[in-house]
Structures are given as structure tokens and as C-alpha cells.
Amino acid sequence: MTDKRTENLATRRDILASAGSLVGGGLVSGLGLATISVAQAQVQSTPAAMALAIRKIAGEATVTPGKVKLDLPPLSENGNSVSLTVSVDSPMTPANHVKAIHVVTEKNPQPYVISVRLGPRAGQANISTRMRLSDTQIVVAIAEMSDGSFWSDTRTVIVTLGACLEDLI
Amino acid sequence: MARALINVPAKAKRGEIITIKTLISHVMETGFRHNQIGVKIPRDIITSFACTYNGEEIFQADLYPAITANPFIAFTTIATESGTIAFTWRGDNGFSVAESVNITIE
Known part of the structure; x- marks a missing residue:
């Protein structure tokens, strides 16, 4: 930090x-x-903190863009609540499924947002949640497949009012 | 006791992919904010969430301060058997909430 x-x-x-x-x-x-x-x-396309976080998630493996779809509003008025959906193109069979989905950001105080573990029981790789964004920045979703490959999708979100910065009343 | 809202269809066909939506009331204090006199407010977040279907874990998530207050998580699962879908949230300061719902497979 x-x-x-x-x-x-x-x-x-x-x-x-x-x-x-x-x-x-x-x-x-x-x-x-x-x-x-x-x-x-x-x-700052990839600041060190986010790159390091991605390295920790993927280890030595290469992270290839594709297969993952990260749905985020392109512009958010309130950084305190931004909904996001990550879906991964995968048959979700025991032989070929998504093992984990990670979301990281570029300029939040901490790069990590959420790490999810799922398996063939999910039926489809599709998760939704709501996140905080401190500033206009890049959000990356990374999917870890059962064959050990990593796939990602990147979105830029413009935030008019960032989270974490408001004064407490 | 934090209030949790869980949305699971009461009935489903065998093999159908169902969407599970969960929302729990929690401040998710980041630990990065300061109060008026400049003292850091300690972190108080939910750190993990897990969902089991008849005892078998089907979904697990690690949450970080970047998740909003009152965390909302939605995911999918295949409806296999009639039974219980159980949810657990754990967090800082010994926070722990467990909820469960029943599902009937037609």
C-alpha cells in the first residue's frame, strides 16, 4: 500500500x-x-501492486485474455457500490471446469476484491457481487481452469465519487 | 445476529441450474478509514462465505475490504437432490452466521 x-x-x-x-x-x-x-x-496500465497480486494468483502460469466475461458499468456515479458479474465460457464438466475466479483492481488500497472457488456442481461459471472502487481504474477478472490455465478479462470503470474517501459523520 | 436474505427457488427440476442469491447485513469496515480525530477505524469485514448442498461444499468465497457493505453474492448450482442448502459467513471479531434453506426436487 x-x-x-x-x-x-x-x-x-x-x-x-x-x-x-x-x-x-x-x-x-x-x-x-x-x-x-x-x-x-x-x-498506469498495470501498477506493481496489481501485477504482483496477479502473479500470486497465477504463479508461473501465463494469464491469457479471453474466455472470461467481466460485466461492469463503464461509468459509476458511486464507487461505494458497483455491481459486477463474471461469467466464464466453460462446459463445467468434471474434466473441464472453472476451479476459481478472482477479481483484482488497480488503484484500490488493496488489489484483491474477491476470490471464489467453484466446481462442476455449479453448472455454469457465473457469479455476481458488488464492489467498492476508490477511483477511476482498471478491474481484472481471472479464471483458473481445471487444466491449470488462466484466463482474464479487463474493464475500465470511470468513478465519479470514489469509495473510502468520504468523511465520517 | 446479522440479518441474511437468501433467495433459492423452493422447487426445481432435477438437473436444472438454479441461481442462489445471498445478502447479509454487515458494515464491511475497510480498516482504511479514519474518524474525525484521525484515529484509524479497525477493520471489521466478512472474510469468507461458504455454501453446502446436503453437506457437500459447492461454493466458497474469500471476501476482501473491496466488497461493499451488506455483501451480495449470487452464484449457480445444479439442483441434484431434495435437501438442505446451508450458508456460512465468517469474519473479523468472531463474526459467524449460519443459515439454511430447503429445496424440493420434482
């Missing part, structure tokens, strides 16, 4: 510096802040 925060700060500083060199003067801080979330989503 600390590492991630330092990294974010560094990026923010870089952006502010570049904005400063372009515009200069009093406009800088306002302009810089407004562009931060958009710029970060584009610049």
Missing part, C-alpha cells in the same frame, strides 16, 4: 510538472488535478 501511494505521488508530480511547463501560472494546480484521474488511467 505504501509503495503504491509513493508511486501515485510520483506520477501526480510528473503530471503536474508537465502541465506546469505547458501552461504555467495559477492555472497549473486546477488543470493538473482535473487531468490526474484520466491521465493515470492511461499511463
Whole structure:
């Protein structure tokens, strides 16, 4: 978490510096802040924390995009509750089924969201839940198949009001 | 005792894929927030959820602070036999709730 925060700060500083060199003067801080979330989503495609989390889930195996479908609203007004559905294209037979589904995020204080274990008894690989998002960011769903392969799907969610940041009343 | 809502069809055909929806009341305090005087609010979340069908585990989930307050989880299973579908939620500070519903296979 600390590492991630330092990294974010560094990026923010870089952006502010570049904005400063372009515009200069009093406009800088306002302009810089407004562009931060958009710029970060584009610049930090895979921050270290999420990459590490994916490594811990998949180990040495390669994670291939495909087979998984992650359903998320492209824009969320309230980061405190974002519904998500993960479905995986699998026959769900004892020989070929989804063993686990993991969801990780890029910029939440912790990358993990949920880890689910299922099996052929599920009939189909389809789960839904609701998550918190602290900022506009990338969400990745990873499916572990019974043959040991890993598949993923990635979605970007724009969050207007992030979770975790509100003041307690 | 936390209140849990469970939605399972009362009757199903043998071999039918049924959807199970669960919702439980819980604050899911992340442990990342501070109160007005700057003191960190300790983490208080549900860490695991499990579902068994006639004693056999069919679904298990590990939850993290990124799950919303009042966690909602929906998943599917194949209706095999008439019997009991049991649910357990466990979490920080000894939180533990067990619920069960009956299902009839036609």
C-alpha cells in the first residue's frame, strides 16, 4: 500500500510538472488535478501492486485474455457500490471446469476484491457481487481452469465519487 | 445476529441450474478509514462465505475490504437432490452466521 501511494505521488508530480511547463501560472494546480484521474488511467496500465497480486494468483502460469466475461458499468456515479458479474465460457464438466475466479483492481488500497472457488456442481461459471472502487481504474477478472490455465478479462470503470474517501459523520 | 436474505427457488427440476442469491447485513469496515480525530477505524469485514448442498461444499468465497457493505453474492448450482442448502459467513471479531434453506426436487 505504501509503495503504491509513493508511486501515485510520483506520477501526480510528473503530471503536474508537465502541465506546469505547458501552461504555467495559477492555472497549473486546477488543470493538473482535473487531468490526474484520466491521465493515470492511461499511463498506469498495470501498477506493481496489481501485477504482483496477479502473479500470486497465477504463479508461473501465463494469464491469457479471453474466455472470461467481466460485466461492469463503464461509468459509476458511486464507487461505494458497483455491481459486477463474471461469467466464464466453460462446459463445467468434471474434466473441464472453472476451479476459481478472482477479481483484482488497480488503484484500490488493496488489489484483491474477491476470490471464489467453484466446481462442476455449479453448472455454469457465473457469479455476481458488488464492489467498492476508490477511483477511476482498471478491474481484472481471472479464471483458473481445471487444466491449470488462466484466463482474464479487463474493464475500465470511470468513478465519479470514489469509495473510502468520504468523511465520517 | 446479522440479518441474511437468501433467495433459492423452493422447487426445481432435477438437473436444472438454479441461481442462489445471498445478502447479509454487515458494515464491511475497510480498516482504511479514519474518524474525525484521525484515529484509524479497525477493520471489521466478512472474510469468507461458504455454501453446502446436503453437506457437500459447492461454493466458497474469500471476501476482501473491496466488497461493499451488506455483501451480495449470487452464484449457480445444479439442483441434484431434495435437501438442505446451508450458508456460512465468517469474519473479523468472531463474526459467524449460519443459515439454511430447503429445496424440493420434482
